[in-house]
Amino acid sequence: MPLPNINPTEIKAWTKLNEIFQSEKKQSILQHFENDKHRTDHFCIQFEDLHFDFSKNRLSKKAFEALIDLANEMDLKSAIKAQFSGEVINQTENRPVLHTALRSKDEVKIDGESVKELVENTKIKISNFVQKVESGEWKGYSGKAITDVVNIGIGGSDLGPQMVVEALKHYHKKLNTHFISNVDGDHVAETLKGLNPETTLCIVVSKSFTTQETLTNANTVRSWFLKHTTQDQIQHHFVAVSANVEKANEFGISSDNIFPMWDWVGGRFSLWSAAGLSIACAIGFKAFEELLEGAQQMDEHFQNEDFDKNIPVILALLGVWYNNFYEAESEAIVPYTQYLQKLAPYLQQASMESNGKGVDRNGKPLDYQTGTIVWGEPGTNSQHAFFQLMHQGTKLIPADFIGFKSPLNDFKHHHDILMANFFAQTEALMNGKSEDVVIQELQSQGLNAEQIKELTPFKIFDGNRPTNTILFDQLTPKSLGMLIAMYEHKIFVQGVIWNIYSYDQWGVELGKQLAKKVLKDFKENEVGAHDASTLKLIEYYKSI
Numbered sequence: 001m002p003l004p005n006i007n008p009t010e011i012k013a014w015t016k017l018n019e020i021f022q023s024e025k026k027q028s029i030l031q032h033f034e035n036d037k038h039r040t041d042h043f044c045i046q047f048e049d050l051h052f053d054f055s056k057n058r059l060s061k062k063a064f065e066a067l068i069d070l071a072n073e074m075d076l077k078s079a080i081k082a083q084f085s086g087e088v089i090n091q092t093e094n095r096p097v098l099h100t101a102l103r104s105k106d107e108v109k110i111d112g113e114s115v116k117e118l119v120e121n122t123k124i125k126i127s128n129f130v131q132k133v134e135s136g137e138w139k140g141y142s143g144k145a146i147t148d149v150v151n152i153g154i155g156g157s158d159l160g161p162q163m164v165v166e167a168l169k170h171y172h173k174k175l176n177t178h179f180i181s182n183v184d185g186d187h188v189a190e191t192l193k194g195l196n197p198e199t200t201l202c203i204v205v206s207k208s209f210t211t212q213e214t215l216t217n218a219n220t221v222r223s224w225f226l227k228h229t230t231q232d233q234i235q236h237h238f239v240a241v242s243a244n245v246e247k248a249n250e251f252g253i254s255s256d257n258i259f260p261m262w263d264w265v266g267g268r269f270s271l272w273s274a275a276g277l278s279i280a281c282a283i284g285f286k287a288f289e290e291l292l293e294g295a296q297q298m299d300e301h302f303q304n305e306d307f308d309k310n311i312p313v314i315l316a317l318l319g320v321w322y323n324n325f326y327e328a329e330s331e332a333i334v335p336y337t338q339y340l341q342k343l344a345p346y347l348q349q350a351s352m353e354s355n356g357k358g359v360d361r362n363g364k365p366l367d368y369q370t371g372t373i374v375w376g377e378p379g380t381n382s383q384h385a386f387f388q389l390m391h392q393g394t395k396l397i398p399a400d401f402i403g404f405k406s407p408l409n410d411f412k413h414h415h416d417i418l419m420a421n422f423f424a425q426t427e428a429l430m431n432g433k434s435e436d437v438v439i440q441e442l443q444s445q446g447l448n449a450e451q452i453k454e455l456t457p458f459k460i461f462d463g464n465r466p467t468n469t470i471l472f473d474q475l476t477p478k479s480l481g482m483l484i485a486m487y488e489h490k491i492f493v494q495g496v497i498w499n500i501y502s503y504d505q506w507g508v509e510l511g512k513q514l515a516k517k518v519l520k521d522f523k524e525n526e527v528g529a530h531d532a533s534t535l536k537l538i539e540y541y542k543s544i
């Protein structure tokens with residue numbers, strides 16, 4: 001059964017949400033606390049070591065119940081079932097969506113055929129490979145062991161693995177890991193500068209093995225090797241992760257050294273597959289499995305928990321509430337750990353490539369909003385950058401605050417300062433600072449009446465800015481797996497509610513096509529047909 005196909009704006013729950021929104025939009029979060037003395041119990045969920053507090057939202061119990069009705073009326077239950085059971089829910093590409101099978105304990109079938117064996121065999125291949133490289137059994141052209149692994153890929157073949165490798169730096173074993181993604185030659189040049197070709201191994205990750213950026217980078221790196229060694233030795237320095245074995249072979253990588261990717265795993269959800277080979281190299285296979293285990297736990301929670309206690313479902317519904325009713329344009333991701341510095345860019349692809357769609361599942365242009373703009377930076381750095389706008393700007397920016405009870409390193413006093421900021425910021429965003437308090441403060445500082453009158457408006461904080469608190473015990477491979485899977489499911493739920501196809505990405509194609517045309521124009525005397533602005537720019541570029 002494909003996904004349900006329902007216009008969300010035409011169902012009862014949507015109308016009800018609209019009515020609730022109209023009657024409650026002026027109510028503050030603090031008033032909601034006043035109205036419900038047990039709000040922190042009602043709007044808090046503990047799952048394993050994940051503590052999720054969504055009480056600091058512009059959300060009454062009534063609105064929450066109506067959002068749950070929305071999920072039910074949109075038949076989210078069947079959609080979840082369809083996804084996990086391998087139905088062809090990516091209809092525009094005619095594919096099932098089964099990244100969850102990569103971490104599942106259950107038997108999952110596509111067209112009656114089990115994928116478990118494929119997944120397990122690949123895991124064995126990953127494990128053997130990592131063991132060989134780690135132990136020094138895998139040698140470079142001069143007989144030396146590998147010290148550095150370079151992931152060459154882009155988009156889903158880069159962002160997920162890179163984010164996880166960075167996030168789990170504390171757990172790194174002995175191999176150094178690097179990432180080349182941008183086709184900007186400076187990116188390749190800077191990465192190669194610090195590397196020794198004798199001890200460097202490249203993983204070319206490309207599901208299609210046709211991506212311009214990845215192939216250009218891989219070819220450049222191969223030429224770098226060829227300055228030091230011969231063509232027949234190249235096989236000791238390249239492996240591939242791809243669904244396109246033929247193209248990877250053409251590049252010079254033998255079939256033995258090609259790890260599979262499957263069309264039922266979307267690029268931006270592929271870090272759990274062999275696309276995460278760089279992760280396994282960095283943290284070891286055991287920790288890689290723990291990452292999968294964390295994700296699997298979240299999958300079970302998502303599949304089995306009632307919607308009103310289901311963390312990804314609630315996150316998704318809150319996103320819909322702000323996006324479609326409060327007309328918020330974006331949402332911020334603010335992890336209070338430097339290790340998660342790549343989380344926001346990773347979620348940008350996962351979320352915006354998935355839900356940045358303008359037509360519904362019937363191909364009809366939408367008259368309601370879909371995918372939000374996702375952005376963010378780790379706290380406390382972000383406090384000294386964009387928090388001014390979040391506190392006093394004119395835009396509503398719901399934010400996810402992600403933190404950990406215990407630090408990974410010894411500096412407990414740092415962690416206390418970090419987490420004091422975390423809690424203080426969510427408190428400040430919600431409570432704000434009233435005119436009376438500002439006046440009192442200025443009086444106590446000894447300012448005169450005129451000075452107080454002048455300064456007061458600038459020092460008022462309206463508050464009422466919503467946040468979710470996502471708190472784990474510690475950043476571990478397992479908790480990270482849970483966190484990532486939580487966001488994957490949030491994205492899926494939102495796609496179901498917005499009645500769009502989340503798993504295709506046709507919107508990235510046009511630019512790719514035109515880039516090929518422009519590149520051709522660079523090489524030829526006559527520039528082809530373009531609009532006047534682009535034509536002039538190409539001619540200007542060529543004149544240098």
Ligand code: F6P
Pocket residue numbers: 154155156157205206207208209210211214267268353505508
């Ligand atoms: O940017 C579009 C996209 O197709 C992504 O979805 C994908 O993750 C990325 O390009 C890389 O594709 P490939 O793995 O085929 O090189």
